[in-house]
Amino acid sequence: MTKNRLEAFSDGVLAIVITIMVLEMKAPHEASWESLIHLLPVLGSYIISFLMIAIYWGNHHHLMHTISHVNSGILWANTHLLFWLSLIPFATAWMGENNFAQNTIVVYALLLNLCGLAYFILLTVMKNCNAGNRKLLDLLKHQMRKGMISLIAYTTAIGVAFVSPLIAGIIIVVVGIIWLVPDRNIERSIKEN
């Protein structure tokens, strides 16, 4: 029951985070195509962030699915993750409004890194609290591997952004696609339940 409410609260926050980002795409006061074209960078940053939040939601979903016990540590590690995710609309808007300028990509990659770190902490806390849960351990092994790749890639992207914002952006998107590729093991674990 405790777990259900944790999921409900997380779902609520993620649903709002993913949706309020669209409020940053302010409707132009004229009906010309040019006014729409000016919004393309904002739309682009929206698409990337929508994908990121959706990936976090999907993984969070799989993660919660495997556990049965929730303690205060998990509650707070989860809140900590939601905090960093809640800043994504801000970083998205800053990046979109400034045409993916160098600084904005650095901050965006840094924020994704902090979200990744917070997810990593959540995984670790869950592992300690649910030792002996084989399904969780299987999932953790896969998510931690992907998580490690993401942390390295985002950190690289921060450095790369100072040289070429474009390449940094491509790294961020590619990492997203890695997470999108369905994990056969997760898939199987869903089917078994």
Added chain:
Amino acid sequence: MTKNRLEAFSDGVLAIVITIMVLEMKAPHEASWESLIHLLPVLGSYIISFLMIAIYWGNHHHLMHTISHVNSGILWANTHLLFWLSLIPFATAWMGENNFAQNTIVVYALLLNLCGLAYFILLTVMKNCNAGNRKLLDLLKHQMRKGMISLIAYTTAIGVAFVSPLIAGIIIVVVGIIWLVPDRNIERSIKEN
């Protein structure tokens, strides 16, 4: 359980999408009736979009009701649908603020088409994953027929908008009404459960 959380997340996103549209109806800084009358196009576009999102919610609801299995494909097809639906507040605001100008109706009809396509993809993915589920197949047959009519009508509306924005708008509203007419088969299927 997995299905419940997919519903909860979708409900959350749709509830937010349908509600934040009202934020575009900015309260005038004066209390005159004229200032309200200037908002009528914004109110009009709000009513149309409220109806569209409500119809999607109703159909999504019926669809989820019929299935018991959820896989990664369904999760992502659903996220893809939510992405296009999340852009409706933007298209609505653009159309309302510019008095249903030609370009704005073209974009709106195009977006509805993309939402319809995403719903179609979701139906197809669900069908492949829940083969042999007769209730789902019955529902699919009816929703796909209506969906096909909608796709043709919206595509026509995009072309028509270049000639007469008014007729294009009427087509969009009429398609909405087709979906509103309760499907006897769906009705029966609800009662049986």
Added chain:
Amino acid sequence: MTKNRLEAFSDGVLAIVITIMVLEMKAPHEASWESLIHLLPVLGSYIISFLMIAIYWGNHHHLMHTISHVNSGILWANTHLLFWLSLIPFATAWMGENNFAQNTIVVYALLLNLCGLAYFILLTVMKNCNAGNRKLLDLLKHQMRKGMISLIAYTTAIGVAFVSPLIAGIIIVVVGIIWLVPDRNIERSIKEN
């Protein structure tokens, strides 16, 4: 199950409606007490509307509690109610920003009337669909009596607002308080479940 999702969607919309109203209370750009005092009408209209939405949530809650069957009619009557309730943030902001000017009170009372009417339609549809449910009938009798008083009072308030906005405002608040007084029968019905 169908009923649960209807509740979840309604809860989501009502939670958002009640919360986004606070966004209309824009934080002043200076820290003086005067700047806060200028916001008092906005705060006042916020308090009234928070109360109204909370009352609707409470009654909606009691209503759904009594029924077990949901059909398309109920789905659409409920969506119709949510539509009018979703306009409350707009009417609230207009009233607050214009210091409870005559026109704004007329519109606000009119909107409450439309919400009341939509609730009345929902009650009627539910009654037809759940004939023989004694608990629902008991609740309906009480809610319809209060609803009738509200419709008369709000309609009166519309007329009165043209003469004295203040008295119209008092009528609106008093009607709210009538709904706040707990109904012994509802109370008992909750305890029995």
Added chain:
Amino acid sequence: MTKNRLEAFSDGVLAIVITIMVLEMKAPHEASWESLIHLLPVLGSYIISFLMIAIYWGNHHHLMHTISHVNSGILWANTHLLFWLSLIPFATAWMGENNFAQNTIVVYALLLNLCGLAYFILLTVMKNCNAGNRKLLDLLKHQMRKGMISLIAYTTAIGVAFVSPLIAGIIIVVVGIIWLVPDRNIERSIKEN
């Protein structure tokens, strides 16, 4: 069932309150680091309020976990609490935009006091309605002690803010940390369920 919907509505409101605060952090129209540094007070006030709402969510969660009966009194005491919590985004934005000016800290501490008082009322109403529930009484004893300390500390902070806004701010943050320290008794009570 009644309890579930009360939780769902509260979760919805709290999730929205915690998330819309980020909308006050407006993305700067330039990509310079200076423009980000100007936002630090806004970010600071956001972090404090995120923590406060998260603490309320956690405690609310534990509280609801212990009870099985909900009556109209609890419904309204809960709505009353949500009302004050819903004003936190406003107070947060005012404080952040005005660099933690004296007046804004006074209002913020006052609002936290009112939230605390509303929580206290909710505890009292619950106690009266669930007499004999030992788990609730245990929780109440601990939460009321912490609540009393908070009320005294926030009231002190209001006075202190007139002398030193900084010390008042520190008091507010320290009180937050007191609530963060996991209560062994609550922890145990979660495990037992």
